Amino acid sequence: MKILTVVGARPQFIKAAPVSRILRQHHTEFLLHTGQHYDDAMSDLFFRQLAIPAPDLNLEVGSGRHGAQTGAMLPGIELVAIEQRPDWILIYGDTNSTLAGALVGAKLHIRVAHVEAGLRSYDRRMPEEVNRVVADHLSDILLSPTDAAVANLAREGITEGVRMVGDVMYDVALASAQAARKRDIVRRLGLKTKGYVLATVHRPGNVDEKGPLESVLKAFAECGETVVFPAHPRTRKRIREFGLESRLKETVRMIDPVDYLDFLALLIDAKKVATDSGGVQKEAYFFGIPCVTLRDETEWIETVEDGWNAVVGTDTPDVVDAIKNFNPRGTKSKSFGDGHAAEKIAGLLESFP
Ligand code: UD1
Ligand code: UDP
Numbered sequence: 001m002k003i004l005t006v007v008g009a010r011p012q013f014i015k016a017a018p019v020s021r022i023l024r025q026h027h028t029e030f031l032l033h034t035g036q037h038y039d040d041a042m043s044d045l046f047f048r049q050l051a052i053p054a055p056d057l058n059l060e061v062g063s064g065r066h067g068a069q070t071g072a073m074l075p076g077i078e079l080v081a082i083e084q085r086p087d088w089i090l091i092y093g094d095t096n097s098t099l100a101g102a103l104v105g106a107k108l109h110i111r112v113a114h115v116e117a118g119l120r121s122y123d124r125r126m127p128e129e130v131n132r133v134v135a136d137h138l139s140d141i142l143l144s145p146t147d148a149a150v151a152n153l154a155r156e157g158i159t160e161g162v163r164m165v166g167d168v169m170y171d172v173a174l175a176s177a178q179a180a181r182k183r184d185i186v187r188r189l190g191l192k193t194k195g196y197v198l199a200t201v202h203r204p205g206n207v208d209e210k211g212p213l214e215s216v217l218k219a220f221a222e223c224g225e226t227v228v229f230p231a232h233p234r235t236r237k238r239i240r241e242f243g244l245e246s247r248l249k250e251t252v253r254m255i256d257p258v259d260y261l262d263f264l265a266l267l268i269d270a271k272k273v274a275t276d277s278g279g280v281q282k283e284a285y286f287f288g289i290p291c292v293t294l295r296d297e298t299e300w301i302e303t304v305e306d307g308w309n310a311v312v313g314t315d316t317p318d319v320v321d322a323i324k325n326f327n328p329r330g331t332k333s334k335s336f337g338d339g340h341a342a343e344k345i346a347g348l349l350e351s352f353p
Contacts, residue, residue: 001027001349004086004110006077008036008061008097011169011279013046014260015092015115018171018342020052023349029053030084034073034097035060039233041257049259050172066096066127073100081108088113088349091135092168094128102135113349115168117142118149118158119278119299127204128278141352143345145169145336148301161352165344166337169279173264173286174339180264189228189253191269197225197323198270198289200277202232206294210242212314216294217247219319220274227274228266229254272323281309288332292322302334 003023007016016031023029033055037043047054059076061069073096081089081104089105091098092115105112117136121129136142136158144150145167153162186193199220206212213235220227231239231254239245239254248254258266264283267273273284276294284291285303293311303309310326312318337344 001087002084003027003029003088003090003349004081004084005029005031005090006034006097006101006104007031007055007092008034008073009093009095010037010042010046010257012092012095012097013043013052014050014172014279015168017046017050017052018168018175019090019115019345022342022346024053026350027346030057030080030086031055032077032080033058034077034100035062036069036073036095036097038062039257041259042233045259049261070096070100073097074104077101077104078108081105081110086110090115090349091139092116094119094132094135096127096131098135099131102138106138111140111352112138113141113143113345114139115143115345116145116149117162118144118146118151118153120149120152121297121299123297125205141348143341143348145341146300146302147335163344163348165348166335166339166341167282168341168345169282170286170336171339171341172260173283176261176264177268177287180261180268183261183265185258185262185265186269189255191226191228193269194271195226196270197223197227197272197274198266199227199229199274200232200280201229201275201294202235203276203295204234206276206314207232207235207238210244213238213242214244214247215314215316216319217244217252219314219316219323220252221247221249222316223320223323225251225271225323227252228270230256230258230263230266232257272326274319274323282336285309285332285334286336290326290328292319292326294319302336306330306332306334308332
């Protein structure tokens with residue numbers, strides 16, 4: 001088979017790593033990076049650390065408004081698809097790069113495989129929700145990470161081509177845990193095991209307006225814990241624009257984004273996680289770290305049903321209360337697969353009629 005993989009943003013590099021590795025054992029992959037993320041710490045760093053082959057092409061579209069950014073990706077992906085004539089276009093998650101890959105495949109009658117299909121927040125104001133709904137409806141094979149995702153697809157009348165494979169992020173997390181435990185970032189930052197909260201924030205709804213961003217930063221300052229905060233470039237830019245630097249008390253350690261193993265190392269040793277990231281909510285669950293989600297809903301409902309994720313929004317008192325008092329008990333019972341989602345995906349692409 002020939003597979004055209006389209007990636008562009010940080011979490012997609014992490015998700016693609018195990019799948020690319022397995023696909024390349026028996027097949028040809030053309031790896032197309034749209035250039036949606038471009039800072040070393042948001043892109044190339046992950047290729048190096050996770051031993052992902054260098055992209056065959058980087059479209060270097062960069063940042064922009066949704067229409068401009070997505071539109072800029074289309075001609076480049078289309079040209080490669082026409083030249084390469086792949087058997088599959090493989091897309092991940094819910095970014096503008098995902099949407100662009102899906103559109104090109106559908107228009108050129110090239111089969112589209114969507115990894116992480118069926119996730120829903122049921123909030124169409126989120127750009128990701130629009131991207132995943134369209135991508136799912138255009139995909140030929142829908143590779144879902146959870147049973148809840150399969151049920152979401154069924155509610156929209158999508159049953160054909162749906163396969164529950166487990167979560168590729170679980171594959172990567174399991175495979176990387178040992179290496180992460182050897183990292184010394186916790187010591188280097190002068191932190192104590194279970195003596196800090198790890199925080200990330202980047203959703204447009206939380207950072208593109210001053211109100212919610214200020215409210216979250218205030219909660220970090222007032223929660224009574226050291227907060228380690230590897231800031232997404234979008235968030236750092238907004239903090240500067242809104243003049244919110246003064247909200248970062250000395251207990252709030254805003255640092256640059258870190259590499260994947262350092263991030264896992266910080267997560268494993270954290271007392272709690274506070275985040276609006278989809279991937280980080282799951283990773284907290286994988287490693288049994290209580291998660292405070294800075295949103296009003298989540299796609300990863302298993303983590304909430306099992307009692308490990310408190311979805312609290314962005315109001316300062318609610319976030320402070322959850323950071324101080326949310327203490328899950330009991331075991332983790334929900335399935336994100338068996339750590340072999342990537343093999344299942346490769347097998348399904350090979351055997352799909
Ligand atoms: C994108 C995805 C989001 C995903 C996130 C992962 C969409 C619509 N959103 O959001 O689903 O959770 O990636 O991190 O596709 N920037 C830099 N350097 C970079 C990348 C971004 O400075 O390397 C800054 C730019 O100011 C840019 C802003 O971050 O305008 C936002 O980047 P963009 O890719 O548009 O969206 P994300 O918020 O990263
Ligand atoms: N991550 C990382 N370094 C950081 C912050 C996050 O490596 O400084 C990883 C994290 O481990 C997770 C992924 O990035 O696997 C999540 O990506 P992000 O939060 O950007 O996007 P989302 O999952 O919300 O789409």
